[in-house]
Amino acid sequence: MLEKEYYPQQIEKKWFDIWEKTKPYKVDDNSPKPKYYALSMFPYPSGKLHMGHVRNYTITDVVARFKKAQGFNVLHPMGWDSFGLPAENAAIQHGADPETWTLDNIAYMKKQLKMLGLSVDWDREVTTCLPDYYKWTQWLFVQLFKKGLAYKKTAPVNWCEKCHTVLANEQVIDGKCWRCDSEVTKKNLSQWFLKITDYSEELLKDLDLLTGWGDNVKTMQSNWIGKSNGAILKFKVKEIEGLEIPVFTTRPDTAYGITYLVVAPEYKDIEKLTTPENKEKVEEYRENAKKLSEIERLSTERIKTGVPLGTHIINPFTGRVCPIWVADYALVDYGTGAVMAVPYHDDRDFDFARKYNLPMVQVITGENFKEGECFTDKQGTLVNSGKFDGMQADKARDAITKFAEENGFGSFKTQYRLRDWLISRQRYWGAPIPVVYCPKCGTVPVNEKDLPVMLPKDVDFSVQGKSPIETSPTFKETTCPICGEKATRETDTMDTFVCSSWYYMRYSDAKNSEKCFDKDLVNKWLPVDQYIGGIEHAILHLLYSRFFTKALRDCGLLSFDEPFKNLLTQGMVLKDGSKMSKSKGNTVDPDDIYRNYGADTARLFILSDSPPARDFDWTDAGVEGCYKFICRVYRLYSKYQNQIKKDYEFDFSSLSKKDSDLVRQTHIAIKKITNDIENEFQFNTVISRYREFTNSIYDYTKDENSINYDVLSFALLTLLKLISPVCVFMSEEIYSSLGFSDSIHDLPWCSYDNDLAKTANITLIVQVNGKIKDKLEVESDLSNEELEELAKKAPKTSEFIMDKTIVKTIVVPNKLVNIVVK
RNA sequence: GCCGAUGUGGCGAAAUUGGUAGACGCACCAGACUCAAAAUCUGGCGUGGCUCACCCCACGUGCCGGUUCGACUCCGGCCAUCGGCACCA
Numbered sequence: 001m002l003e004k005e006y007y008p009q010q011i012e013k014k015w016f017d018i019w020e021k022t023k024p025y026k027v028d029d030n031s032p033k034p035k036y037y038a039l040s041m042f043p044y045p046s047g048k049l050h051m052g053h054v055r056n057y058t059i060t061d062v063v064a065r066f067k068k069a070q071g072f073n074v075l076h077p078m079g080w081d082s083f084g085l086p087a088e089n090a091a092i093q094h095g096a097d098p099e100t101w102t103l104d105n106i107a108y109m110k111k112q113l114k115m116l117g118l119s120v121d122w123d124r125e126v127t128t129c130l131p132d133y134y135k136w137t138q139w140l141f142v143q144l145f146k147k148g149l150a151y152k153k154t155a156p157v158n159w160c161e162k163c164h165t166v167l168a169n170e171q172v173i174d175g176k177c178w179r180c181d182s183e184v185t186k187k188n189l190s191q192w193f194l195k196i197t198d199y200s201e202e203l204l205k206d207l208d209l210l211t212g213w214g215d216n217v218k219t220m221q222s223n224w225i226g227k228s229n230g231a232i233l234k235f236k237v238k239e240i241e242g243l244e245i246p247v248f249t250t251r252p253d254t255a256y257g258i259t260y261l262v263v264a265p266e267y268k269d270i271e272k273l274t275t276p277e278n279k280e281k282v283e284e285y286r287e288n289a290k291k292l293s294e295i296e297r298l299s300t301e302r303i304k305t306g307v308p309l310g311t312h313i314i315n316p317f318t319g320r321v322c323p324i325w326v327a328d329y330a331l332v333d334y335g336t337g338a339v340m341a342v343p344y345h346d347d348r349d350f351d352f353a354r355k356y357n358l359p360m361v362q363v364i365t366g367e368n369f370k371e372g373e374c375f376t377d378k379q380g381t382l383v384n385s386g387k388f389d390g391m392q393a394d395k396a397r398d399a400i401t402k403f404a405e406e407n408g409f410g411s412f413k414t415q416y417r418l419r420d421w422l423i424s425r426q427r428y429w430g431a432p433i434p435v436v437y438c439p440k441c442g443t444v445p446v447n448e449k450d451l452p453v454m455l456p457k458d459v460d461f462s463v464q465g466k467s468p469i470e471t472s473p474t475f476k477e478t479t480c481p482i483c484g485e486k487a488t489r490e491t492d493t494m495d496t497f498v499c500s501s502w503y504y505m506r507y508s509d510a511k512n513s514e515k516c517f518d519k520d521l522v523n524k525w526l527p528v529d530q531y532i533g534g535i536e537h538a539i540l541h542l543l544y545s546r547f548f549t550k551a552l553r554d555c556g557l558l559s560f561d562e563p564f565k566n567l568l569t570q571g572m573v574l575k576d577g578s579k580m581s582k583s584k585g586n587t588v589d590p591d592d593i594y595r596n597y598g599a600d601t602a603r604l605f606i607l608s609d610s611p612p613a614r615d616f617d618w619t620d621a622g623v624e625g626c627y628k629f630i631c632r633v634y635r636l637y638s639k640y641q642n643q644i645k646k647d648y649e650f651d652f653s654s655l656s657k658k659d660s661d662l663v664r665q666t667h668i669a670i671k672k673i674t675n676d677i678e679n680e681f682q683f684n685t686v687i688s689r690y691r692e693f694t695n696s697i698y699d700y701t702k703d704e705n706s707i708n709y710d711v712l713s714f715a716l717l718t719l720l721k722l723i724s725p726v727c728v729f730m731s732e733e734i735y736s737s738l739g740f741s742d743s744i745h746d747l748p749w750c751s752y753d754n755d756l757a758k759t760a761n762i763t764l765i766v767q768v769n770g771k772i773k774d775k776l777e778v779e780s781d782l783s784n785e786e787l788e789e790l791a792k793k794a795p796k797t798s799e800f801i802m803d804k805t806i807v808k809t810i811v812v813p814n815k816l817v818n819i820v821v822k
Numbered sequence: 823g824c825c826g827a828u829g830u831g832g833c834g835a836a837a838u839u840g841g842u843a844g845a846c847g848c849a850c851c852a853g854a855c856u857c858a859a860a861a862u863c864u865g866g867c868g869u870g871g872c873u874c875a876c877c878c879c880a881c882g883u884g885c886c887g888g889u890u891c892g893a894c895u896c897c898g899g900c901c902a903u904c905g906g907c908a909c910c911a
Contacts, residue, residue, distance in 0.1 A: 029841070046854085060862095075904090106908085165855085213896075214827085215826060215827080216826055216827060216905075216906080217826095218826090219825060219906070219907090220825090220826080220905085220906050220907080221908045222825085222826090223825065223826090223906060224906085224907075226910070227906095228911090247911080248911070249911060250910090250911065251911080256823080262911090274911090286881090297909090299824095299909085302909080304909075327909095328909085329909045329911090331909080331911085333910095334911075335910070335911065338911095339909095339910095339911050340911080341911090342849080342911095346911070347823090347909090348909055348911075351909095407886095412834045415910080415911090417907090417908095417910060434884045461908075502879095507854065535905085538905095538906080539906085608846090608847075609834050609835070609846095609847075609848085610834065610835075611835090614828090614835095616834090617833085617834065617846075619833090619834085620849055621849075622847085622848065624848095625848065626845065626847095628861090629847090631861095635862095675838080679838080684834090684835070684836085684846090684847095685835090685836065685845085685846080686845090687846080688835090688836075688845065688846035688847075689845095689846080690846095691846055691847070692845075692846065693844095698863095699873090765841075765842050765843070767841085767842095767891080767892075769891070770841095770890090770891055770892040771831090771892090772842065807891085808891070809891090810841090810891055810892080812841055815841060815842085816841050816842080816892090817839080818891055818892065820890090820891045820892095
């Protein structure tokens with residue numbers, strides 16, 4: 001029996017307990033049904049769920065439930081991105097063990113997720129900080145190492161003093177640390193990298209395959225990869241026999257206009273290129289450049305500075321002798337670290353040449369050209385360029401490069417902005433990089449049988465200035481996997497983004513203790529059919545995962561090219577117009593919502609109002625409204641629970657108008673809701689349809705005496721199934737109380753009859769010259785001639801057309817008639 | 823500077839293919855029920871005008887222009903907001 005009023009707390013608790021025991025969402029790898037893989041970006045176990053999580057996981061859950069009802073074998077897993085700095089900071093500040101801190105948080109958040117009613121197969125749970133997972137992260141690192149895709153080099157890297165570790169380029173946002181927002185500096189260190197640049201072209205090109213991704217994310221990735229086509233031109237140094245300076249340029253067509261050359265302060269040959277009389281000034285300049293922060297150095301506002309080295313290059317095109325300068329507007333890690341300067345046709349060179357009185361030569365002319373002003377148009381005609389004079393600039397780019405190639409001082413070159421992925425971190429709470437340094441054998445990966453390299457427990461978190469892992473008396477000393485002699489372990493751990501680059505593969509075979517995953521299983525379940533998460537991972541996680549997929553494919557571990565077929569980046573959850581955050585004090589605790597309204601209300605509300613990709617404004621009134629709606633739905637079933645027939649039966653053709661209208665409304669509801677879900681998961685309109693349909697049923701029951709209970713049963717049982725992916729607890733409670741012994745969540749999705757999924761009558765719009773003059777209630781599916789006749793006879797139209805000539809009449813079936821008169 | 827997205831009532835928004843702009847909800851207003859309140863139910867709710875009690879007219883989807891019988895939707899040009907990239911040669 002259903003209570004008269006809805007009590008979410010009791011009902012949700014009841015089904016929570018039942019589902020804990022019955023595990024209704026266990027996935028069968030061998031099901032003959034077609035597979036569907038629905039995936040949420042897994043959370044970092046920070047302590048408690050926030051509303052962003054609730055939104056993310058509710059969307060994915062409704063997708064998973066909908067696909068399951070449509071007959072798919074759905075994989076909907078969940079796990080924990082559980083390595084990372086917050087756990088370590090908790091250890092430093094409160095003396096907690098990072099593992100205990102993390103696992104406690106996981107336990108709490110897992111309960112919160114279960115209370116949200118997610119249809120997750122918890123037997124596939126993945127926790128990246130546990131040895132049964134990071135063993136395989138390490139194993140994969142070894143595979144990449146063997147394949148030459150993991151390597152160690154000394155390079156100027158991003159350093160965050162506050163986090164006391166290096167960072168990948170992707171983790172530096174506007175010169176600041178992505179996590180703590182403090183300024184990043186450059187340090188020259190020996191670090192581990194993954195060779196993502198080997199895949200620059202494929203990562204860029206395959207964006208075209210990702211038709212299920214938004215353009216915003218694809219553009220961001222494409223910008224980040226930053227491909228430019230151009231040329232390498234090589235210049236002989238006049239004063240030093242045999243020394244050449246290569247430069248990368250996208251404008252070889254301007255090569256005749258070169259008047260000087262710039263090298264970065266960190267340029268490798270800079271000392272050779274400096275003459276004794278300039279040495280002091282150059283040294284001073286380089287020292288100053290080193291002191292500048294990244295933000296200062298990269299600011300476009302800054303006035304350019306530089307000093308001459310005293311040496312020169314010879315422009316092979318013109319024979320002109322050009323001075324070499326050092327200036328920090330040349331970047332050491334892009335292109336070759338040296339730039340050819342063409343002041344007349346490049347803004348930066350122009351500013352610099354003006355300031356230091358360097359000569360300028362015009363080599364391109366065009367429509368907007370003005371004497372004495374920098375002319376940067378890429379279209380134009382060459383002048384002062386020898387045999388290339390009169391050539392169009394775009395043609396000249398190829399011709400001049402070709403000329404340089406034939407004469408041995410240049411070649412075509414494609415340059416990418418993407419850098420290799422720096423993965424070492426000088427922190428404790430991560431997967432140890434499984435490498436040993438042997439004085440005899442060099443850098444050696446740990447034997448696979450010795451994995452995992454366990455994180456040591458005997459560490460002191462209070463140390464400053466080095467990684468806590470270094471304090472372990474037992475970790476560092478080991479023996480060489482090859483020669484067995486004394487050797488030392490690598491003490492750096494891996495960037496957590498390495499762990500999260502393959503977790504979605506592990507779900508396909510989460511408990512395998514022999515392999516990272518079975519090849520058949522990973523190929524069966526992947527790629528992910530629908531991936532859902534925040535836009536903040538547009539570059540970081542999504543780019544790294546794409547790289548991992550391609551790299552593991554080339555290691556022979558799997559056979560697909562892209563991990564995520566469709567991507568939905570959900571908007572943020574706002575309150576009072578700004579992002580929920582502790583510092584602003586505008587957060588909403590899911591536990592409070594569960595307690596006061598129940599998880600179904602939270603699910604319903606977070607899906608309503610805004611489409612998933614847009615930001616969502618959380619309001620207390622909105623929650624209240626959704627709760628009232630749930631109660632309103634519940635009351636319908638509570639009131640008619642004794643009249644609802646499990647085996648309803650009716651003959652449509654003999655129904656009264658009122659009854660057949662409700663049957664039509666039911667079919668319309670199924671059609672629209674199904675379409676809205678399939679059309680980019682427009683859950684906000686799905687929920688509008690729930691309300692519309694519920695209102696129709698209320699209208700129907702207004703006159704108690706004329707209710708046909710077969711028709712009402714059809715409508716109510718349909719509504720119950722339609723709403724079940726969203727209101728998972730209430731729908732199951734009602735369904736079971738009506739005496740059904742199975743679960744509403746196991747029922748197939750509702751089907752509709754297209755002929756019945758429309759109203760019996762339509763409103764015919766009558767226009768004269770495109771302006772609405774009348775609206776007529778007419779039967780649907782009349783012929784064009786009949787509609788035209790009706791429109792012309794309508795009293796309101798006839799007065800408009802009386803004394804005019806009808807030029808033409810446009811009829812849109814079932815919609816409108818437009819009479820054009822003169 | 824380059825690239826991407828967005829722009830519709832007081833607010834969140836809706837509108838397969840060009841065809842009733844504002845569905846559905848929030849807020850608000852009025853009525854019913856009640857001693858009263860909450861809850862619930864019913865109705866109203868873009869702007870302006872009128873010879874106005876519910877009839878009618880004009881205007882209205884960021885701005886300007888175009889295509890069309892007809893434009894939130896298509897085309898051209900702007901503006902604003904948000905996001906990404908950027909001394910990248």
